[in-house]
Amino acid sequence: MDMGMFAGKVALVTGGASGIGVAAALRFAEEGAAVVIADLNEVGAETIAAEIRAKGGRACAVRCDVASEADNAAMVALAKSEYGRIDAAFLNAGAYAQTGFAEADAATFDTMVAINLKGAWMGLQAVLPALEPGGAAVVTASTSGVTGLAVAAAYSAAKHGVIGLVRSSSQAFAARGLRVNAICPGPVATAILGVTEQPPLQVPDALEVPGYAGTMQPQHIAEIALFLASPRSGAINGQEIIADAGFLASYPPMPQ
Ligand SMILES: NC(=O)c1ccc[n+]([C@@H]2O[C@H](COP(=O)([O-])OP(=O)(O)OC[C@H]3O[C@@H](n4cnc5c(N)ncnc54)[C@H](O)[C@@H]3O)[C@@H](O)[C@H]2O)c1
Incomplete structure (x- = not known):
């Protein structure tokens, strides 16, 4: 943990009690970061923080509703007070x-926008002044932010907004020597798809490649998040990176 790509750095992960967020929190910690794990599910977030501490890492958990401006501010304040800086x-x-x-009714639309789009907006506004120079924000959008999703129209509309937000905020980040990018996952085996069991982390360089348009594991997305949060992706700002094992790249889809 002292030698990794985030040694001496601090990472903040929202939605860190489940799925992609768990894999990212554990991987940031493996790479040497102190990790602040924020989630509505405080118990789940603390469980992951305790797992990191038990392995000798540094981590803490905070209850945060990303749809709340005050909670976003408190999460950033906690990271600064606990660890003194935020890099990712x-x-x-x-x-x-x-x-x-x-x-879909208007209440569903409001909820989807409040959590997925306004939550990302307020999260980016909260971290922009707090990130260390050279730092980066990464937002999870979706392939349904790139193409419509008929069965989840409000979710898809909100995720389209996330991509616009990332593009539109990139100059503000660049003005501080920072970057912001989005990941657009296709299907990932998490609670959203009804998969509640968290798979153990794999050695990153031996991670099994999903088949064409196959369901991905949370760690596939986490590895991209770490790359986008690290100086290794320093040339990438304001972009959406599609991680869907090739599905949207070419139409019609390849027969399976
Ligand atoms: N799983 C997929 O197929 C898939 C595909 C594309 C995009 N995504 C996106 O990936 C991200 C992570 O989802 P996941 O697949 O790991 O699902 P998940 O359900 O396993 O994890 C989501 C986490 O977010 C937390 N959360 C929900 N609302 C919150 C709020 N208001 N404030 C704070 N935390 C909140 C939940 O408690 C949970 O821990 C989401 O943005 C999701 O839209 C997922």
Whole structure:
């Protein structure tokens, strides 16, 4: 943990109690970062923080509703007071509603926008002045932020907004020597897809490659988050990186 790509650095992960956020929190810690794990599910976040501490790492948990401006501010303040700096912010918390356009009510739309889009907006505003020079924010969007998703219209609309937000905020980040990018995952085996068991981390260089358009593991997305949060991706700012094992790249889809 003293030798990794985030040795001596501090990472903030929202949605860190489940799925992609767990894999990212554990991987940031393996790479030497102190990790602040923020989630609505405080018990789940603390469980992951305790796992990191038990392995000799540094981590703490905070209850945070990313749809709350005050909670976003408190999460950033906690990271600064606990560890003195923030180098990487993985704004990954999100919620899904499987409702088509014709059936979705305004309350569903409001919830999807509040958590997925306004949450990302407020998270980016909170971390922008707090990140160390050279630092980076990474936001989890979705392939349904790139192409419509008929069965989850409000979610898809909000994720489209996340990509616009990342593009539109990139100059503000660059003005401080920072970067912001989005990851657009295709299907990932997490609670959103009904998979509640968290797979153990794999050795990153031996991570099994998903088949064409196959379901990914949380760690596939976490590895991209670490790359985008690190200086290794220093040439990338304001972009959305599609991580869908090739599905959207070419139409019609390849027969499987
Ligand atoms: N799983 C997929 O197939 C998939 C595909 C594309 C994008 N995504 C996105 O990936 C991100 C992570 O999702 P996941 O797949 O790991 O799902 P998940 O359900 O396993 O994890 C989501 C986490 O976010 C937390 N959360 C939800 N609302 C919150 C709020 N208001 N404030 C703070 N935390 C909140 C949950 O408690 C949970 O721990 C989300 O933004 C999701 O939209 C997932």
